[in-house]
Amino acid sequence: MRLEPSKRIDPKGLKVWQITGGMVSLIPILLLSGLFVVHVIVRPLSLWILAVGCVLALLFVILQTWLLPKLRWKKWRYEVTEHEIELKHGVIIVKRTLIPMVRVQHVDTRQGPLLRAYRLSSVTISTAATTHEIPALSNEIADELRNRISILARVAEDDV
Numbered sequence: 001m002r003l004e005p006s007k008r009i010d011p012k013g014l015k016v017w018q019i020t021g022g023m024v025s026l027i028p029i030l031l032l033s034g035l036f037v038v039h040v041i042v043r044p045l046s047l048w049i050l051a052v053g054c055v056l057a058l059l060f061v062i063l064q065t066w067l068l069p070k071l072r073w074k075k076w077r078y079e080v081t082e083h084e085i086e087l088k089h090g091v092i093i094v095k096r097t098l099i100p101m102v103r104v105q106h107v108d109t110r111q112g113p114l115l116r117a118y119r120l121s122s123v124t125i126s127t128a129a130t131t132h133e134i135p136a137l138s139n140e141i142a143d144e145l146r147n148r149i150s151i152l153a154r155v156a157e158d159d160v
Contacts, residue, residue, distance in 0.1 A: 005079035005086045012118045013136025014073040019114060021064035028057040078134050080145060082152060085125060087132060103127040104153035109142045125149065 032053050039045045068091065077088040085099040105128060109121040121142035123134040137145065 002086075005077035005088050007078050007080075009073065009076045009078075009134070009136045010120055010138050010141070011073075012120055012138075013076075014069055016114050016118055016120065016136055017069035017072060018065050021066075021069055022061075025061040025064045028060045032057045076135070080149060080152070082155075085132070085149065087134065097132060099125060099127060099132060101149075101152050101155075104149060107146050107149045107153070109139075109146050111139075123149075 035045065035050060035053050039050060071091045072089070075089055075091060075094065079086045083101055085101070085104070087095075087097040087099070089095055105126050107126070108124045110124060111121045115121060115136065119139050120136045121139050123137060123142050123145050125132045125134075134142075134145070
């Protein structure tokens, strides 16, 4: 059996995912606020409907901002070797992907506003069929990894 990939993503990635989860959590909070507006202005709703709405919104917020980002960060692993890139991620369904270097067509780094604020980047690896991403690496590691994969992919292509 193959060993698990050893490299982890940057710990600041956890904070970015928590902030993103907080932004996503605004949706059920707004829906719950709408329920309370209906309750106060339009017509009174049953208290159990409001209580269930509050509990569901609270559970969603806890999942999105605390539990899922932590689990996702703990599970994310990657490894780049001379012949392949191995990715392992997933909370409920764990996905392990092997990308042969000879299949790599190009590799990029990208960052949105949140990643930029935390000095993080994601590395995207494109093959003919799909695109894979290693999220939330420090800018230095992402640049180094992009360059290394690019060189290894060229060498692998030359060997074929």
